[in-house]
Amino acid sequence: MVFTRRFIILIALGAAPLLVLWSSFGATNAVKWALVTYDLLLFAAAYFDYRKTEDPAGFEISRHIPARFMIGQENKVEVQVSHPYPRKFSIQIKDEYPPDLELRGERLLNAEPRRSGIRSYVGSVVYKLYAFSRGDYSFGDILIRWVSPWGLTVRQVRVPASETVKVYPNINEARRHELSARRNRQQLLGHRRTRMRGQGREFESLRDYVRGDEMRHISWTATARRGRLITRQFQIERNQSIVVMIDSGRLMTSRIDHLSKLDHAINAALAIGYVATSGSDNVGLLVFNRQVVTYLPPKRGHAQLNAMSEALYNVKPQMIEPAYSRAFQYLSQHCKKRSLVIILTDLVDRDASSELLAYTAALMPRHLPLIVTIGDNDLRSLVSREPENVPDVYRQSVAEELLQQREEALARITELGGLALDVPAGELSIQLVNKYLEVKERGLL
Numbered sequence: 001m002v003f004t005r006r007f008i009i010l011i012a013l014g015a016a017p018l019l020v021l022w023s024s025f026g027a028t029n030a031v032k033w034a035l036v037t038y039d040l041l042l043f044a045a046a047y048f049d050y051r052k053t054e055d056p057a058g059f060e061i062s063r064h065i066p067a068r069f070m071i072g073q074e075n076k077v078e079v080q081v082s083h084p085y086p087r088k089f090s091i092q093i094k095d096e097y098p099p100d101l102e103l104r105g106e107r108l109l110n111a112e113p114r115r116s117g118i119r120s121y122v123g124s125v126v127y128k129l130y131a132f133s134r135g136d137y138s139f140g141d142i143l144i145r146w147v148s149p150w151g152l153t154v155r156q157v158r159v160p161a162s163e164t165v166k167v168y169p170n171i172n173e174a175r176r177h178e179l180s181a182r183r184n185r186q187q188l189l190g191h192r193r194t195r196m197r198g199q200g201r202e203f204e205s206l207r208d209y210v211r212g213d214e215m216r217h218i219s220w221t222a223t224a225r226r227g228r229l230i231t232r233q234f235q236i237e238r239n240q241s242i243v244v245m246i247d248s249g250r251l252m253t254s255r256i257d258h259l260s261k262l263d264h265a266i267n268a269a270l271a272i273g274y275v276a277t278s279g280s281d282n283v284g285l286l287v288f289n290r291q292v293v294t295y296l297p298p299k300r301g302h303a304q305l306n307a308m309s310e311a312l313y314n315v316k317p318q319m320i321e322p323a324y325s326r327a328f329q330y331l332s333q334h335c336k337k338r339s340l341v342i343i344l345t346d347l348v349d350r351d352a353s354s355e356l357l358a359y360t361a362a363l364m365p366r367h368l369p370l371i372v373t374i375g376d377n378d379l380r381s382l383v384s385r386e387p388e389n390v391p392d393v394y395r396q397s398v399a400e401e402l403l404q405q406r407e408e409a410l411a412r413i414t415e416l417g418g419l420a421l422d423v424p425a426g427e428l429s430i431q432l433v434n435k436y437l438e439v440k441e442r443g444l445l
Contacts, residue, residue: 001153002153004153046153049151049153050148050155052148059081059144060081061079061142062079063080064077069131069165069167069168070167070168070171071133071167071168071170072131072132072259072267073131075128075130075131076126077095077126079095079125081093081123081124082120083121084121091145092144092146093125093142094144097129098129100137102129102130102132104127105127106125106127132258134263134313134314134315136165136166137166138162138163138165139165140161141160141162142161143159144156144157166313166314167313168310169266169313170270171274206219206231206232207230208228208229208230209223210231217232239280241281241335241337241339241340242283242339242342243284243342244272244273244284244285245341245342245345246262246266246288246345247265247345247346248262248322249318250317250318250320250321251345251346252345256374256425259425261317261346264428264429266312268344269285270305270312271429271430271433272342272432272433274305276300277301277302282298282299282304283300284296286330287312287315289318289322290326291323291326295334296308297334298335298339324355324359325355327359328360328363332362335367336366338366338368340436340445341367341368341369343372347410353405353408357412357416363418365417368418368444370421370435371418371420371421372420372421372422372432373421373422374425374428375422383403421435
């Protein structure tokens with residue numbers, strides 16, 4: 001039995017006058033018996049009130065959560081309560097949600113009385129949990145409390161409801177970036193390319209020549225046969241391979257906009273996976289740090305996208321240096337078909353950059369490498385502002401040197417025939433999708 005604030009106030013209000021009399025006239029028998037009688041009557045009323053409170057056995061309580069939580073967004077949790085009682089009362093629900101998730105919303109249910117002709121009342125309370133990181137999270141039990149009819153006591157019951165939920169990378173963001181990237185490229189390239197025709201190297205069909213078509217695509221045989229200019233129409237090649245390599249080492253632990261660099265890289269990898277599988281390309285995955293953590297050979301279809309999401313949901317950045325040698329050797333052994341190899345990593349010092357460049361260059365000409373780094377906004381802002389003192393000058397000098405080393409490394413890979421991107425975290429997914437579409441349109445694979 002748990003007493004309410006009302007009960008405590010009544011105890012105090014009843015005891016105060018008697019204590020005044022006690023201090024004025026002494027501890028007479030009349031005062032003693034009055035104090036004891038008041039307390040006994042109040043406790044008896046509380047006990048009777050508690051016995052009138054609804055029986056916990058009549059409650060049915062359940063929690064409903066989505067099969068997957070998504071990182072970086074609010075995830076809905078619903079706790080449903082049903083009871084057969086005619087009284088209207090409030091139920092306080094304490095759902096033991098994972099403490100690493102942020103609660104958004106109240107958990108108080110104003111339960112209506114059971115209506116005539118209906119066996120039980122059914123109500124629910126909905127709250128939201130915001131996930132800042134991926135992985136496994138555990139819910140505990142559900143505790144409900146409600147006040148007795150006279151408001152003197154509180155009754156509570158704990159319902160076993162332990163379960164685990166997985167927080168996955170945000171595939172909804174991947175869909176949004178894919179649509180945005182395609183829309184942007186259609187506006188950039190014009191309507192002649194909106195259906196992905198006229199580019200690439202895979203022959204699709206013949207059609208009448210229109211002004212602006214390239215002369216080298218004219219089919220002179222068909223032109224002679226039909227008596228008018230006929231041009232060959234091409235479409236972007238399908239069934240090509242893309243492999244996304246993700247560095248989960250030390251440099252991917254820093255956080256930007258509440259997410260680690262690894263989280264941004266994973267979201268970008270899923271965006272590429274979504275676009276590639278939608279376009280009938282094969283997409284694979286390789287996660288590495290000091291060793292190869294996960295490898296999925298290139299495949300196409302929605303099942304491959306689900307496999308990527310499942311493989312990535314619990315990958316955590318490690319405070320260790322990445323072993324590029326092991327990762328690239330593993331890829332060379334297991335991926336023989338020419339592929340666009342996207343390396344999501346970070347570059348800081350010249351030694352790490354030179355090692356990455358050496359192994360990236362070794363991929364060519366069998367593969368087309370694309371190194372993608374997440375731009376450091378703090379470094380760029382440090383370089384752009386005016387130094388206020390001598391320490392600021394030193395810090396700015398170091399920042400400028402780091403940025404210069406990064407730019408030199410990325411320029412070197414383009415000189416060797418590869419591709420490079422250095423973009424802010426907020427633009428990573430859409431810029432990477434744009435680059436992939438550009439590679440497809442130019443027929444670089």
